[in-house]
Amino acid sequence: MSPEKKSSGCGLLNAVFGRTTTRPRRSTSTGSLQSPNLNNKVTRVPSTPISKRRKDDVFADSPRQKNDAFTDSPRDRIIARPGPNHPKAPPIYQTGPVRSQQGHGQARKVPHASIGISGELDSMINDHQRSRGANDLVRASSGNVMLYGNLGNLRQQGSNVNVNSNLNSSNGKLNPTSNSVMGNVVKVKKKEEEPEKPVSLCRALSTRMDPEQLKILGNEDYKNGKFAEAVALYDAAISIDPNKASYRSNKSAALTAMGKLLEAAFECREAIRIDPFYQRAHNRLATLYVRLGEAEKAAYHFKQSGPEADPDAMNKGKKVQIHLNKCTEAKRQRDWNTILKETCLSISAGADSAPLIFALKAEALLKLNKHQEAIETMVEGPNLDIDDCIKFFGPIGSANLLVVRAQVDLVAGRIDDAVAAVQRATSLDSNNKEANIILRRTRAVAFARSNGNELFKAARYSEACVAYGEGLNHDPYNAVLLCNRAACRSKLGQYQKAIEDCNAALKVRPAYSKARLRRADCYAKIENWGACIQDCEVLIRENPDDEEVGKIMMEAKTRLRLHRESQDMSDDNGHGAGLVVVSSNERFRDYVTSPGTSVILFCNKPGNRTVIHLLEQLHKRYPTVNFLKVEVEDHPSLMKSEGINSLPALIIYTNGTRAKEIPGDSYDLLETSIKDYVSS
Numbered sequence: 001m002s003p004e005k006k007s008s009g010c011g012l013l014n015a016v017f018g019r020t021t022t023r024p025r026r027s028t029s030t031g032s033l034q035s036p037n038l039n040n041k042v043t044r045v046p047s048t049p050i051s052k053r054r055k056d057d058v059f060a061d062s063p064r065q066k067n068d069a070f071t072d073s074p075r076d077r078i079i080a081r082p083g084p085n086h087p088k089a090p091p092i093y094q095t096g097p098v099r100s101q102q103g104h105g106q107a108r109k110v111p112h113a114s115i116g117i118s119g120e121l122d123s124m125i126n127d128h129q130r131s132r133g134a135n136d137l138v139r140a141s142s143g144n145v146m147l148y149g150n151l152g153n154l155r156q157q158g159s160n161v162n163v164n165s166n167l168n169s170s171n172g173k174l175n176p177t178s179n180s181v182m183g184n185v186v187k188v189k190k191k192e193e194e195p196e197k198p199v200s201l202c203r204a205l206s207t208r209m210d211p212e213q214l215k216i217l218g219n220e221d222y223k224n225g226k227f228a229e230a231v232a233l234y235d236a237a238i239s240i241d242p243n244k245a246s247y248r249s250n251k252s253a254a255l256t257a258m259g260k261l262l263e264a265a266f267e268c269r270e271a272i273r274i275d276p277f278y279q280r281a282h283n284r285l286a287t288l289y290v291r292l293g294e295a296e297k298a299a300y301h302f303k304q305s306g307p308e309a310d311p312d313a314m315n316k317g318k319k320v321q322i323h324l325n326k327c328t329e330a331k332r333q334r335d336w337n338t339i340l341k342e343t344c345l346s347i348s349a350g351a352d353s354a355p356l357i358f359a360l361k362a363e364a365l366l367k368l369n370k371h372q373e374a375i376e377t378m379v380e381g382p383n384l385d386i387d388d389c390i391k392f393f394g395p396i397g398s399a400n401l402l403v404v405r406a407q408v409d410l411v412a413g414r415i416d417d418a419v420a421a422v423q424r425a426t427s428l429d430s431n432n433k434e435a436n437i438i439l440r441r442t443r444a445v446a447f448a449r450s451n452g453n454e455l456f457k458a459a460r461y462s463e464a465c466v467a468y469g470e471g472l473n474h475d476p477y478n479a480v481l482l483c484n485r486a487a488c489r490s491k492l493g494q495y496q497k498a499i500e501d502c503n504a505a506l507k508v509r510p511a512y513s514k515a516r517l518r519r520a521d522c523y524a525k526i527e528n529w530g531a532c533i534q535d536c537e538v539l540i541r542e543n544p545d546d547e548e549v550g551k552i553m554m555e556a557k558t559r560l561r562l563h564r565e566s567q568d569m570s571d572d573n574g575h576g577a578g579l580v581v582v583s584s585n586e587r588f589r590d591y592v593t594s595p596g597t598s599v600i601l602f603c604n605k606p607g608n609r610t611v612i613h614l615l616e617q618l619h620k621r622y623p624t625v626n627f628l629k630v631e632v633e634d635h636p637s638l639m640k641s642e643g644i645n646s647l648p649a650l651i652i653y654t655n656g657t658r659a660k661e662i663p664g665d666s667y668d669l670l671e672t673s674i675k676d677y678v679s680s
Contacts, residue, residue, distance in 0.1 A: 211237035215247060222254050230254040245275035252284055261288055261353050262388040279308040287313045292392070293346070293354025295321035316350030323349060327360060340364040353382045355389060356397055359404040366404075371411045371477060371508045378408045390428065399429035406438055411508060413480035415449060418442045444474040445481065452484055461491045479505040483515040486522075495522045496586060499593070503656065513539055520552055523594065526587075529560035530626050531594035579615055582630045588638060591626055592653040597677045598626040602639060603648040603664070605631050611648050611664055618671060622678055652677065 218233035234251035241247070248271035255264035268285035271278055283305035289298035290313055298317040302309045323346035330338035343361035351357050358381030365374035390398045402425035409418035419442045425435040448471025455464035465488040471481045486501035502519035505512055520535035536553035539546060579601075582588045591598050599618075601611060615627050632639045632647065642651060648664030654677045662670050 211241040211244065211247065214240070215250060218250060218254070222250070222257070227254045227257045231258070243274055245271040245278045245281060248274065249278065249281045249284060252281070252288075256284075256288065261292060261382075262384055262392050264288055265292065265392065279304065279306045282306075283308040283310055283313075286310075286317070290317040290320060290350050291353045293320065293324070293351040293357045295324060295351075313350075319349040320346050320351045324357075327357075331360075334367075336364040336367040340368065355382050355384055355401055356393065358382070359401045362408055363404045366407055366411070369477070372510055374408055375412050375509070378405065386424070395428040396432075399425040399432050399435060402428070403432065403435045403438055406442060410442055410445065410475060411477060411479065413478070413509075413512075415442065415446050415480065419446055441474045445471045445478060447471075448474070449481060449484070452481075452488075456484070456488060461488045464488045465492070477508050479509045479512050479515065482508075483512065483518060486515070486518050490518065490522055490525070495525045496590060498522045499590070503593070511542075513542055517549065520549075520556075523590075524552060524556055524559075526590050527559070528590050528594055529556045530624065531591075531596060532556040533560065534595050534624070579612060579619070579627050579629050582628050582635065582638075585635065585638060588628070588630065588635070591628055592658075593656040594626075595655055596624060596626065597622075597655075597674065598628060598653045599670075599674065600628045600630055600651045600653070601648060601664075602630050602632055602642070602644045602651070605633055611650075614667055614670075618674060622674055625674060625678060 214233050214237040218230040218237070221227070221230040221233065231251055231254045234247050234254065237244070237247045238251070248267045252264040252267035252271065255261075255267060265285060265288045268281050268288065271281040272285065275281070282301045286298040286301035286305060287310060289295070289301065295317050298313075299321070302314050302317065323342045326342045327339050327346070330336075330342065340361060343357050343364065346357055347354070347361070358377055362374040362377040362381075365371070365377060386398065386402070389401060393401070402421045406418040406422035406425065409415070409421060419439075422435055422439045422442055425432060426439055429435065448467055452464045452467035452471070455461075455467055465485055468481045468485040468488065472478060472485070475481070482501045482505040486498040486505070489495075489498035489501065499519055499522045502515045502522065505515040506519070509515070516535050516539055520532045520539070523529070523532035523535065533553055533556045536549050536556065539549045540553065543549070580591075582591075582600075588600075592600070599615070601615060603611065612629075619625070619627050630638055632644070644651075646663070650662040650664060650666075650670055651658065652660045652662065652673055659677060660673055662673065
């Protein structure tokens with residue numbers, strides 16, 4: 001190692017800047033200033049075993065000894081001293097511990113002619129402190145390197161690095177500053193003391209910017225699970241020696257552990273570019289290709305890996321390729337069930353981070369009208385930056401990914417995101433016919449929503465309802481437009497139609513709380529208190545602190561109790577307690593299409609007392625079930641539409657669907673059926 005690199009401070013600067021100078025080197029410590037007599041020759045002594053050991057100490061993790069941190073050994077350099085007749089200059093006073101050129105004795109007064117720039121700087125510091133009575137200025141030198149500067153020191157993003165050699169004015173140590181520069185005067189900020197955190201990059205300072213030592217430190221952090229620190233160290237090694245493939249490959253391993261698969265693949269590609277026969281990098285890249293769904297490319301790199309090839313990863317790649325071949329054939333035939341099956345198998349086989357495979361699965365779910373599952377699939381898939389995807393998968397593959405993402409965003413109500421995604425897709429692949437179709441559809445939906453919202457704000461509900469309907473002509477499964485049209489219909493008093501729109505929206509998105517709240521309000525308007533309470537209970541489970549839902553549910557429970565009390569009072573007229581008498585066909589439809597279970601008794605007036613008494617008992621045991629009575633003399637059309645041939649007859653509806661018809665005398669079958677539907 002050259003003598004310049006042995007210096008405690010200048011070696012680091014020379015490594016960063018490559019600075020050369022024709023002037024004699026100056027020690028970074030003010031206690032070892034060079035003599036002004038430039039004619040005196042400096043005598044150097046050849047290296048000894050002791051000096052060689054000091055060279056090796058540079059790479060140790062522990063800090064250097066006290067004397068070695070500031071000056072070179074007397075064995076290495078002898079500095080000539082000024083003659084006895086040299087003119088004297090005013091003394092220079094230092095605020096920190098002063099070290100003599102001859103060891104640990106008293107500080108020596110240095111002649112003014114010999115102080116140079118370094119001495120003048122110390123004079124300025126001392127004058128400032130004497131004039132202001134302050135002691136908050138310190139001089140940053142190689143003895144108190146401050147890692148926050150911009151002179152090429154190692155810096156780790158997002159972390160504050162403390163250096164143990166910095167001094168504090170009260171205890172002989174310097175505090176690190178937030179913007180110090182080596183050799184400049186800096187002002188120490190008075191902060192509360194914080195516990196020092198050991199950072200790998202601090203140790204990297206002792207390596208004299210040797211890339212191999214940086215790699216070794218990075219390997220240690222990688223083994224200890226400190227992947228971000230390892231990446232920083234590998235980056236530092238790459239910046240010094242960018243043509244070493246192993247640094248790139250190791251960085252790829254750390255990025256993979258952090259879940260940054262695309263970045264890891266890019267690093268592997270670069271390592272292979274540097275060294276095309278680097279088998280470990282080929283294996284690492286092949287394994288990443290399997291996880292990212294690029295099975296064919298993975299097979300090629302496994303071949304290039306030679307003995308480094310991972311047999312388990314190779315088997316995974318073969319299985320993924322088999323399933324993807326079946327997906328290709330199934331898509332040609334538009335067999336969405338097969339695509340759904342094969343994409344699930346390929347993901348479980350090893351392609352767990354493949355965005356294109358997740359997108360293909362979501363597309364199959366959309367075609368099968370499983371909209372909520374499609375939304376969940378895209379959420380579960382890898383969240384990769386689209387620019388990185390374009391760089392990795394190419395513009396055509398990325399365009400297909402964006403088209404599916406736009407369709408899912410449209411179903412989920414993220415209309416603006418859908419428009420942006422499909423516009424990007426068309427710019428990447430202008431020949432993509434499906435992208436152009438989706439673009440026209442998303443723009444039409446976005447316009448319909450915007451137009452409908454303006455009309456709704458202006459209280460022009462009928463026109464707003466028409467505007468939302470035009471958007472639904474382009475996208476009939478758009479939950480946002482369905483819910484917005486339900487709001488218009490509710491304002492117009494068309495509660496049943498509003499409930500139908502809410503049902504359609506919830507079928508697409510069962511977790512769409514806004515549609516459920518709107519439906520609960522409509523149920524309250526038509527006095528279907530049981531259905532209203534059921535919707536409110538779901539909303540309360542999702543958001544226990546929602547005061548609006550709490551008020552609606554409290555009112556619904558109160559009204560339901562009053563309604564049941566009134567039914568009890570009407571028992572003398574032949575109606576059973578808890579048995580609702582259907583007054584209109586529309587009221588009948590409201591009950592049977594509502595969530596939950598409803599039991600309808602079709603009978604003549606005044607009704608069979610035995611059956612009515614049975615329904616009273618069942619109502620007490622199953623309070624969440626709606627029990628209705630249809631008197632066929634008043635509603636012959638209902639008897640005909642429901643296909644009733646004999647009286648009395650019982651029909652069970654569950655969640656808006658006719659489930660079973662039971663003869664009026666099959667009491668045991670009735671209770672067993674109710675129990676099954678309520679428990680399911």
